[in-house]
Amino acid sequence: MVIPSTTLNNGIEMPLLGTGSYAPRQSDEVQPAIEWALEAGCRLIDTAASYGNEREVAEAIRSSGIPRSDIFITTKLWNEDQGHNRTLRAFNRSLERLGIDVVDLYLVHWPIKEHRHETWKVLEKIYTDGRARAIGLSNHYPAHINEILTEARIIPAISQFEFSPYSYLPEVLDYCRQKNIQSQGYAPLVRGQKQNDPRLVALAEKYGKSTYQLLIRWSLQHGVVTIPRSVKRERIRENFDVLDFVISEEDMALMNTFYDNTRIASDPREID
Structure with missing residues (x-):
């Protein structure tokens, strides 16, 4: 299986489908889950300092035998580590835990107003120094990004x-397209909260797929890099078995109407 990729605004390639790695701290589930995802064809792994599992992700990659150059690794800067010196220290700690010299993508995890510009300037330095192949933002909506762009040298x-x-907000996707910023979506499966939605169940039956597969495919067809997460081997395999069907335009439009602001994380629109 070859997972399609997208070209970021600096020319590097990023897989369109990968895996998240969030799991409870001290969990022994992360390493086998990442190994199973790699076995299923995954080449994009999303982790974060705050998840407390960067070492487990690194060990899974090492044990897979897959060359480091074939795997796209994302990690993130936690809120308490923002600011100039703290950001640099946190980044170095992440690289050490991951056992790498260069990360493929480094993200600011959440918008923290008092450090917004300072933190982004540090990420720009990390990028220009060649220690991250790409940099970006997590949980930042257009208002937050616009503020950063007033001083940013790098988009x-x-x-x-x-x-x-x-949680579909078409204006957010439109904004990212206009700014030439690639959208990436986490929690596409809404942690199972909607698996029994009758509308979703009916569509899944129509396509001969699970509701989870339908949700992943919907996200991919919006051109969004998608990172479902599971710690179950069969579910992980299912998450990557989504490239053999296409949701019709009519059914995509129908799914676009499911919005009810169900979220598993805080709504960034509430953050100044």
Whole structure:
């Protein structure tokens, strides 16, 4: 299986489908889940300092035998580590835990107003020093990005946010397209909260797929880099078995109407 990729605004290639890695701290589920995802064809792994599992992700990659150059690794800067010196220290710690010299993508995890510009300037330095192949933002909506862009020298390559039909904000996708920023969506499966939605169940039956597969495919067809997460081997395989069907335009439009602002994380629109 070859997963399609997208070209970011700095010319690097990023897989359109990958895996998240969030799991409870001290969990022994992360390493096998990442190994199973790699086995299923995954080449994009999303982690974060705040998840407490960068070492487990690194060990899974090492044990897979897959060359480092074939795997796209994302990690993120936590809120308490923002600001000039703290950002640099946090970035170095992430690289050490991941066992790498260069990360493929480094994201600011959440918008923190008092450090917004200072933190982005540090990410720009990390990028220009060649220690991150791309830099971007997580949980930043257009108002936050616009503020950063007033002083930024480098446009973010990625804007990562929660993305499912139930949190679908077309104006956010439109904004990212206009700014030439690639959208990336996390929690496409809404942590199972909508798996029994009768509308979703009916569509899944129509396509002979699971509701989870339908949600992933919907996200991909919006051109959004998608990172479903699971710690179950069969579910992980299912998450990557979504490239053999296409949701019709009519059904995509129908799913676009499912919005009810169901989220598994805080709504960034509430953050100044």
